[in-house]
Amino acid sequence: MATQAAAATAEASSSVPSTADRILDAALAVLARDGVAGVSMRAVASEAGVAVGLANYHFESKTAMICAALERIGDRDIDLVTPRDIDATPAEQLRECLHRAFDPSFLDASYLSLRLQLWSLAGVDSVYAEINQGAQRRYLDGLAALIDAARPDLSQPGAARRAADVLIEQNGVWLTAILVPDQAAIDRALARCEALAFDPL
Amino acid sequence: MATQAAAATAEASSSVPSTADRILDAALAVLARDGVAGVSMRAVASEAGVAVGLANYHFESKTAMICAALERIGDRDIDLVTPRDIDATPAEQLRECLHRAFDPSFLDASYLSLRLQLWSLAGVDSVYAEINQGAQRRYLDGLAALIDAARPDLSQPGAARRAADVLIEQNGVWLTAILVPDQAAIDRALARCEALAFDPL
DNA sequence: CAGACTGTTGAACAGTCGTTCAAACTCGTG
DNA sequence: CACGAGTTTGAACGACTGTTCAACAGTCTG
Known part of the structure; x- marks a missing residue:
C-alpha cells in the first residue's frame, strides 16, 4: 500500500x-x-x-539506484511547501502548508524513517549529501516564498530568516516524533511555527 | 585525536x-x-x-559491539545535562547546560554524524531503538530536573513539558546544523530555548 | 516469417561479510 | 624454568555482496 x-x-x-x-x-x-x-x-x-x-x-549501479530513490523523498518534501488551493489567500496557503508538515499522516513512521536514512547517508557520502542539500534548499526556498507572499510587510531576507527558523522547528519535530512521540509537544511546536511565521516584528 | x-x-x-x-x-x-x-x-x-x-x-557479536558503541553516545548526551559547576545557582546551571548543547565544539560534524547514525539505526532495529530511547529518556529526565530546580514556580509536569519543548528545539538545531549550517539561525534557536525554559507562565 | 530491438531472467564471477578456531604470544605464579 | 590463564593473531568457512552476461521472451518492422 x-x-x-x-x-x-x-x-x-x-x-x-x-x-x-x-x-x-x-x-x-x-x-x-x-x-x-x-x-x-x-x-x-x-x-x-x-x-x-x-x-x-x-x-547503472547500486549507488545510482539509491540516488534515484532518494530524489523521490526530496520530491515529496517539495510537495509540503506547494500550495494546493490556489484560490486561497497567501496567508491561508502558508498556514495550510505549516499544518501539513505536522499532519499525522505525514509524521508517519516509515516516511520519517526514510528521511532519517537519507540524512544519515548525507552525512557520510558526498553524492548523497548533494541530493539532500538540494532538497533542503528547495524546501527552504519554497517555505521562504510562501512566507514572503503571506507577509508583504517583511523584507525578502526577513522572510528567509523566518523560513530558516521554521525549518529548525520542523526538523526538531520530525526527529523527535520518531524517537519519543509526544502529541502535545508536537502541537505546541506547531503553534511556535505559526508564531515564527505570522508574528509581527 | x-x-x-x-x-x-x-x-x-x-x-x-x-x-x-x-x-x-x-x-x-x-x-x-x-x-x-x-x-x-x-x-x-x-x-x-x-x-x-x-x-x-x-x-559476542557485531551487533553487541555496535550496541556498546552506541551506549557511549548516549553517555555523552547525559553529560550535556549534568551541571559542571555545583556551586552555581540552579538557574545558572540550567542556562549553562542549554548553552553547552549549542556550543560549536558540540555541534561538531563527526559527533552529529554519529547521532544521526544512532537515530537511523533506532528506526530500523528494536535493539538499537531501546538503547536510543533509554538515552533520550535519561536526557529528557535530566533536562526536566534542571528546569525543575531552576524554576520552583513550576509544577513538576510543567517542568517536564518545557523540557520536551526544549528537546524538540535542540533536536531541530542538531539536525539542521549538519544539513544546512546557519549560525545566525542557531543563535535564534538558542534564544528560543532559553525563553522556553525561563519565561514565566 | 525473418530480423532487430527492448525487457527480463538467473547462473556465474570475484569479493567481502561475520564468525570460528588452532596456534602463538604475554604475563604472573609456583 | 615450567605451567596455565588470559590475549592476540590470521587463516579458513560458508553465506552474502554488486556486477556481468549468455540465454530467452515479447513486440514491432520490413
Whole structure:
C-alpha cells in the first residue's frame, strides 16, 4: 500500500508504474524497513518481484539506484511547501502548508524513517549529501516564498530568516516524533511555527 | 585525536584505555566516517590496529559491539545535562547546560554524524531503538530536573513539558546544523530555548 | 516469417561479510 | 624454568555482496 502510494506520486501521469518505478518503490520500502545496511540489489529485486539482473539493467549501479530513490523523498518534501488551493489567500496557503508538515499522516513512521536514512547517508557520502542539500534548499526556498507572499510587510531576507527558523522547528519535530512521540509537544511546536511565521516584528 | 578524547571520556579512571575501549573508539570513528554500511568487523579492527578475531573475542557479536558503541553516545548526551559547576545557582546551571548543547565544539560534524547514525539505526532495529530511547529518556529526565530546580514556580509536569519543548528545539538545531549550517539561525534557536525554559507562565 | 530491438531472467564471477578456531604470544605464579 | 590463564593473531568457512552476461521472451518492422 505504501508502495502504491509512492508509485502514484512518482508517476501521476500514467496509471501503471514502469518497472524502473516499481524497483525504486521497492528500494524505498527496503530502505525504510531495514535501513541502509539492508539495501542489497537482491533484497530490492525480491521486494519488487523481479530478477536480480533487472535492477542493474535499469540503473547503472547500486549507488545510482539509491540516488534515484532518494530524489523521490526530496520530491515529496517539495510537495509540503506547494500550495494546493490556489484560490486561497497567501496567508491561508502558508498556514495550510505549516499544518501539513505536522499532519499525522505525514509524521508517519516509515516516511520519517526514510528521511532519517537519507540524512544519515548525507552525512557520510558526498553524492548523497548533494541530493539532500538540494532538497533542503528547495524546501527552504519554497517555505521562504510562501512566507514572503503571506507577509508583504517583511523584507525578502526577513522572510528567509523566518523560513530558516521554521525549518529548525520542523526538523526538531520530525526527529523527535520518531524517537519519543509526544502529541502535545508536537502541537505546541506547531503553534511556535505559526508564531515564527505570522508574528509581527 | 577524536579517538583519544572519546577514550578519555570512557575510561576516565585509568589513563591507558583497554583493548575493548580502543575497539569501541574505532567502531565510533568508522561509524561517523563511513556510516552503518561501512562498519565491518575488519574495518573496525583495522581502525583499532588489531586483528579481526580480537573484536569477536571482546564482543559476542557485531551487533553487541555496535550496541556498546552506541551506549557511549548516549553517555555523552547525559553529560550535556549534568551541571559542571555545583556551586552555581540552579538557574545558572540550567542556562549553562542549554548553552553547552549549542556550543560549536558540540555541534561538531563527526559527533552529529554519529547521532544521526544512532537515530537511523533506532528506526530500523528494536535493539538499537531501546538503547536510543533509554538515552533520550535519561536526557529528557535530566533536562526536566534542571528546569525543575531552576524554576520552583513550576509544577513538576510543567517542568517536564518545557523540557520536551526544549528537546524538540535542540533536536531541530542538531539536525539542521549538519544539513544546512546557519549560525545566525542557531543563535535564534538558542534564544528560543532559553525563553522556553525561563519565561514565566 | 525473418530480423532487430527492448525487457527480463538467473547462473556465474570475484569479493567481502561475520564468525570460528588452532596456534602463538604475554604475563604472573609456583 | 615450567605451567596455565588470559590475549592476540590470521587463516579458513560458508553465506552474502554488486556486477556481468549468455540465454530467452515479447513486440514491432520490413
